[in-house]
Amino acid sequence: MTEKVAVLGTGKIGEALLSGMIRGGWSPSDLLVTARRPERAEELRSRHGVEAVSNAEAAKSADTLILTVKPQDMGALLDELAPHIPADRLVISGAAGIPTSFFEARLAAGTPVVRVMTNTPALVDEAMSVISAGSHATEEHLAHTEAIFGGVGKTLRVPESQQDAATALSGSGPAYFYFLVEAMTDAGILLGLPRDKAHDLIVQAAIGAAVMLRDSDQHPVKLREAVTSPAGTTINAIRELESHGVRAALIAALEAARDRSRELASGNG
Numbered sequence: 001m002t003e004k005v006a007v008l009g010t011g012k013i014g015e016a017l018l019s020g021m022i023r024g025g026w027s028p029s030d031l032l033v034t035a036r037r038p039e040r041a042e043e044l045r046s047r048h049g050v051e052a053v054s055n056a057e058a059a060k061s062a063d064t065l066i067l068t069v070k071p072q073d074m075g076a077l078l079d080e081l082a083p084h085i086p087a088d089r090l091v092i093s094g095a096a097g098i099p100t101s102f103f104e105a106r107l108a109a110g111t112p113v114v115r116v117m118t119n120t121p122a123l124v125d126e127a128m129s130v131i132s133a134g135s136h137a138t139e140e141h142l143a144h145t146e147a148i149f150g151g152v153g154k155t156l157r158v159p160e161s162q163q164d165a166a167t168a169l170s171g172s173g174p175a176y177f178y179f180l181v182e183a184m185t186d187a188g189i190l191l192g193l194p195r196d197k198a199h200d201l202i203v204q205a206a207i208g209a210a211v212m213l214r215d216s217d218q219h220p221v222k223l224r225e226a227v228t229s230p231a232g233t234t235i236n237a238i239r240e241l242e243s244h245g246v247r248a249a250l251i252a253a254l255e256a257a258r259d260r261s262r263e264l265a266s267g268n269g
C-alpha cells in the first residue's frame with residue numbers, strides 16, 4: 001500500500017514543500033492538502049493535481065501529517081484534528097517556536113511528533129530543514145522526515161533545545177540576505193547605477209559568494225581577506241560596516257528572532 005502524506009494549512013511553506021515533493025517524484029495522488037478557503041483549495045488542486053480535503057478527512061486517511069499553519073493557529077488546528085488522528089500516525093510540525101510537547105499534550109498518547117524548521121528556498125530545492133524528534137519519534141520517523149524534506153534541500157538533525165536558534169539563523173535567514181541585497185541595491189543607486197544593473201551586480205556577487213562559501217572549504221575570514229587589498233577599496237567599506245556596528249546589529253537581530261521563537265512556544269504568540 002502506498003503511503004499518503006497530507007499537508008495541512010497549505011500556505012507559502014506548505015505549497016513550497018508540496019511542489020518540491022512532486023518535483024522529487026511523489027505522485028500527486030499520494031498527497032492531500034487542506035486549506036481554510038475554498039478558493040485556495042481549488043488553486044492547489046489545479047496547480048498541483050492534488051486532492052484537497054477537510055482537516056478531519058486528512059487526519060483519518062493520511063499516514064503522515066505535515067502541519068504548516070502559523071504558530072498562532074496551531075492550537076485550533078490540533079483541537080480539530082485530535083479526535084481523528086490514530087496514535088500511530090507521524091505528525092510533523094513546520095511551525096516556528098512550538099515545541100513537540102505542545103502537540104504531544106493535545107494528541108493521543110504515544111503519537112510520534114517531529115519538529116522541522118525549513119525555509120523558503122524549498123521553492124528552488126535549496127532549503128535548509130532542521131529536524132528534531134519529539135519524545136515518541138523513532139529513528140525511522142526521523143529518517144522518513146529527512147526523506148520528505150531532503151527532496152527540497154539539505155537537512156540537519158539538532159536537539160530540540162537548538163530549534164529556536166536554528167529558526168533565527170536559517171528559518172528567517174533568507175530574509176536577512178534579501179534585506180542586504182535591497183540595501184546594497186540602494187547604495188548602487190546612490191553611486192549612480194540604474195536599479196536593474198545594481199540589482200544584477202549585487203545578486204551575482206551574492207551567488208558567487210554563496211557558492212564560494214559552500215564549495216571552497218575556506219573560512220569566511222579567509223575569503224574576505226582575499227577580497228580586501230592593502231589600501232584598497234574593500235577595507236574602506238569594511239571600516240564603515242564596523243563603525244556602524246553592523247556585526248553587533250546582526251548578533252542582536254538574530255538574538256531577537258530567537259527570543260520571538262521562544263515566545264511563540266505557547267502557540268498563542
Ligand SMILES: NC(=O)C1=CN([C@@H]2O[C@H](COP(=O)(O)OP(=O)(O)OC[C@H]3O[C@@H](n4cnc5c(N)ncnc54)[C@H](O)[C@@H]3O)[C@@H](O)[C@H]2O)C=CC1
Pocket residue numbers: 008009010011012013014034035036037055068069070071073076077094095096097117118119120171172
Ligand atoms: N514563511 C517562511 O519563511 C517560513 C515559515 N515557517 C512556518 O511555516 C508556517 C506557515 O507559514 P507560512 O507558509 O509563511 O504562512 P501562510 O499564512 O502562508 O500559510 C498558513 C496557511 O494555513 C492556513 N490555515 C490556518 N488555519 C487553518 C486551518 N485550521 N485549516 C486549514 N488551513 C489553515 C492559512 O489559511 C494559510 O493559508 C508557520 O508556522 C511558520 O512559522 C517555517 C519556516 C519558514
Ligand SMILES: O=C(O)[C@@H]1CCC=N1
Pocket residue numbers: 096167171172
Ligand atoms: O517569520 C517567521 O515567523 C517565520 C518562521 C521562520 C521564517 N518565517
